Amino acid sequence: MKLYFTTFFLLFFYFGNAQKQYPKNYFSPPLKIPIILSGTFGELRSNHFHSGIDIKTQGKQGIPIYAPANGYVSRIKVSQYGFGKALYVEHPNGYTTVYAHIKKFAPTIQRYIKAIQYKKENYQTGNLFPKQDKFPLKKGEIIAYTGDTGSSGGPHLHYEIRDNKTEHIINPLLFGIDPKDDKSPTFQKLIAYPLNGQSRVNNSNLKSVISFKKIKDNNYISESITASGIIGFGISVFDRLSEALNKNGIYSLEMKVNGSTVYYHDVETFSFAESKYINLLIDYKHYKTYRDKVQKTHKVNANRLSLYEGLVNNGKITIINGASYNVDIIAKDLKNNVSSVRIPIRGVESNLVFKQKDTTNYKIVAKNFHKFNLNNVTIAFPKNTFYEDCFIDFSITNGIAKIHNPTIPLDKRYTLTFNTSFLNEKQKQQVYIANVTNSKYPRYTSTKKKIDKIYTTTKNLGNYTLLYDTTKPIIKLYNFKDGQWLSKNKTLKVKIKDSKSGIKNYRASIDGKWILMELNHKKGILTYDFTDKKLVGSKHIFKLVVSDNVGNIKKLSATFFKK
Structure with a gap:
């Protein structure tokens, strides 16, 4: 009995005290509203662990985000997907806080970002690393406003804390954020x-x-x-x-x-x-x-x-x-x-006879490179694409390549290639590779083309085929009409859509000069903020060019009046 309690105590001590001690009072909460979470750290997401906490913003956007401690803006990124508009703040205690799905940045940061976007004539900025003295911050200073940008499922603030030395992400709740929780799993x-x-x-x-x-x-x-x-x-x-x-x-x-x-x-x-x-x-x-x-x-x-x-x-x-x-x-x-x-x-010993595992003609030895060809389709798996040895299905039926099914996880991308020598030049331009594992909802897969080949790289097994996109994207004026006075409008909005290969690029201009239009990809709405540039005169020509992933192009031109 004494040995049992000693062992229990040691196990309790080990698991109860393995957690590192983090500063509980150094960081203030980033929002001055009740902290209620819609997502916790380490939550199981699709292909990854959730790297922060998701703080509810009462279903609204535009709530101020405050610097939780002194520091400086060390990184900024604006992307259409992923984190959307994201801000990184480095603090002198060795940690970096991260804020994602932002609607807009604090005014000085916002001007800096827009200047870069207009210089590049691109909404997406890539990673920007301002110098340490560019945007110094004091605890409690407004740094941004909450939003719904990027791959967000609704308005909220994604908040992270990272260790600068190890670059590991750490559970923010270990730093003193304390949402109410009296419910067991x-x-x-x-x-x-x-x-x-x-x-x-x-x-x-x-x-x-x-x-x-x-x-x-x-x-x-x-x-x-x-x-x-x-x-x-x-x-x-x-x-x-x-x-x-x-x-x-x-x-x-x-x-x-x-x-x-x-x-x-x-x-x-x-x-x-x-x-x-x-x-x-x-x-x-x-x-x-x-x-x-x-x-x-x-x-x-x-x-x-x-x-x-x-x-x-x-x-x-x-x-x-x-x-x-x-x-x-x-x-x-x-x-x-x-x-x-x-x-x-x-x-209890079982008398059930051992059943041989099912096999196919396509055996995978995980540590080896594999390349298989069948009816104008080639699949090539780099070494260690699979986590363990296995057999996979590979067949072609009615033009659909079945590459097993998506129930085996992959560590690396593999290459899927279709021979297109039998297509004419117009067909080669309009063709793309689609994932049709769900036959009701074909999904465009990033496609690259050579003279007589079309290929993609993917980490998803499943069904793939060649589809054709012969239609141009759709453009519709959203909050104005051609020839309308827009004196009271703060924004100009246009709706765009492509139901097959999907939107690849868009470019907008007013009076021949590029303008920044932000795409809400969930609603397909492009928005221009009239405060970006001062218009000269009252009559203005708005132009928009939208292309899809196979190169079909749609153009729109409209006149509006605004002083």
């Missing part, structure tokens, strides 16, 4: 995995969904299962905070076997380089099939995540015939609200 699904050909769960070599029920508060117990050999588990779980209904991520996940910890990970910090390994943390095939993220409590060899601590046999459990086990999976949020599920297991 919620379990949705429990899965058991036989981890090799000889292993069994409930006399089956296939993964099994295990039912469970609540027994007390946030404690659950599953049905009793039988097993043999090496097995593992996975759990679908989310967390809610007190003042929001959003399904957020948990902070830590632990698994114990008969009271001893064999698996643990948390989302205190990680690097961008390792974020892609989320596809090995989750049951990727299950996610691609059901859109449900099941976190595995066992680690595969190719997984290089640094989140793990104190793994025993990588969280894999060896079940011995005749033995009994209690497996506990414990989920926590950062406020230490806890939910747990207990899984009783009996070791």
Whole structure:
């Protein structure tokens, strides 16, 4: 008994104190409204962990963002997608704070950015690195205003804290931001995995969904299962905070076997380089099939995540015939609200005959380069594109190339090439490669062309084909009509659309001079702010040229009057 308590204390000390101590009172919250989150740090997103917290902005844009501490603007980037308008502030304590999906910057920064955009005649700036004395900041100074730019699903502020030395992202809630949270995580699904050909769960070599029920508060117990050999588990779980209904991520996940910890990970910090390994943390095939993220409590060899601590046999459990086990999976949020599920297991040898794995003509040895050709289609996989050896499907049916299905995660891009020597010159101009895994919604895939070839590079398996875009983009005047007086208008808006290959470029001018039009790609609306440039005279000619991804071009010219 004494040994048990000593071991328990050491484990508690290890996991309870592994977290680094961060300055709690150095940074003020970046917004002066109640801090309610719609997204937590380390949340499981598509192909990556969420690198910050998403702060709700009451459904509005334009709320002031304040410098949480002294520092200077070290980086600015304006992009159509991703973070949209983003600002990076370096602080003297060794950390950088990041603000994304901004509507606009503080006036001095805004003028600086617009001058660069007009000089380049491009909305997107790329990364800008102002000198340290260009934009010094004092704590509490307004630096920007919240928005919905880039790949944002609605108005909010994405807020990050990064370590300048390691360049790791760190959970901002560890620095003193304290949203209300008295809710424990919620379990949705429990899965058991036989981890090799000889292993069994409930006399089956296939993964099994295990039912469970609540027994007390946030404690659950599953049905009793039988097993043999090496097995593992996975759990679908989310967390809610007190003042929001959003399904957020948990902070830590632990698994114990008969009271001893064999698996643990948390989302205190990680690097961008390792974020892609989320596809090995989750049951990727299950996610691609059901859109449900099941976190595995066992680690595969190719997984290089640094989140793990104190793994025993990588969280894999060896079940011995005749033995009994209690497996506990414990989920926590950062406020230490806890939910747990207990899984009783009996070791029972199975008499089920081993089933040979399915094979195809296309075997992948992960460490080797592979190139396959079939009916004018070539696929080329660089070394270590796949995380492990496997067999894939490759077939051509009615012009559609099936490259397995999108249930296997890839570490690198591969090249897909179609021979187009049978096309005439006009067809070659109008053709593009589309992902048609979802046949109802073909998606343009970034396409490059050579004389008799068309190719793309992608990290997605699935179905691909050649499609043709023969129509020009559509342009419609949005908030004015041709020949209208716009004396009271603050903006000029135009709607653009291309339903096939998609919009590639647009260029707008007034009276022959380039103007900055910002595209809301979710609504397809281009907006020009009349405060950018002073107009000379009252009659003005607005022109817009829009091209799609195969080179179809649409032009529009309209007259308006404004003094």
